[in-house]
Amino acid sequence: MNYNTTQTSIYPFIIRYQQIFSYLFLFVGVYSFFYIDNQTWEIIKSSIADAYIAVTSFVAGTLLFFYTLEKYLKIDIKKILLNRPKLEVFLSSFLGALPGCGGAIIVLTQYSRGKASFGSVVAALTATMGDAAFLLIAREPLTGLLILLIGFIVGYVSGLLVNSIHGKSFMKMNGCDLIRLNCKPSNYKTSKTLDFFWFALIIPGIIFGILSAFQIDLDTYFSNDIINKPITFFGFFAGSLCFVMWIIPIISGYKYSPTGPDEKIIRRTVSDTNFITGWVILAFLAYELTVHLGGFNLETIFKSYYIFIPLIAILIGFLPGCGPQILVTTLYLNGIIPLSAQIGNAISNDGDALFPAIALHPKAAFIATIYSAFPAIIVSYGCLFIFEF
16 A cells, blocks of 8 residues: 555545535534624633634744754654564554653554554554644643653554554555645645745743743733723634644645655644644634533533543543544543543544554554553543542
């Protein structure tokens, strides 16, 4: 299977799915705009502003840090993986545990070329948390690092068990070309001016985010007679820009083309931050509007079914892509679901790395996903019963 076959088989489905979702969201947004009341409008503005000030600013700073290290350290991880066959599962789990999906995709690349065992695939997919890791590290660094460590250990043990049970030749693939999933639109031209404007906004955004983290009421501090709640207005404007920059290329039906760490740091940061911000905004709005319009108390509802929350989070982890996992992380950060559920989701989810796995070998992807469910249930419910009950 070559790259073109993979692209043909899986990417059109992803693009079409995202387009349908985007059009549906825009329809709901336009409809709501004409029938919305002032209180609901204030909730929307506040949610988007909170997403930008409390999340986007820290995510952007975290991504800049990681991408700068990745670019200037210039460590050839692929060569290290190939030259350490005895440490294959260990290194695969480590790569999977790195924030984002790039590490797990490197392991899948080696698997597609017959250079890595199926146990390594299980280790990487079990260890990876995807882009949701950036969100968690930005908001709760110690919790994020703890979950990455748990994912690494669980992934390593799982990979060793799979290889010991099935052997290193189980479902081994040969003759496939290099797969790259880190992509950018090939027929969508980015604007350097818009990226510069975005970056100019994120600098004060990071400052506001840090001050807000210390519980400083910035709206009161910067209060004036011209703009009511100036920091909320700033966050709403900047957050809306991130959302528009994320959703417009999807609606335009862009095609994917290979890219990766060689892409400029600022462009990668803008693109990936917008992706995470878009899903966080949707998560914030879904929560706040559900509570406001439906009169539901999600925290009370979840507590009523407390024993099933980790299982639900684990099942959501089976969904391919990082979007649903970001929603789960957002619920955790808002105190709606417990840490045990977040851990279960982190172990069971494969992020965007599941897409090339499905394209390469659907059966292997399915089995690897099922295998990740067992440690997810054990660790998640172990944490629930030992520490949270």
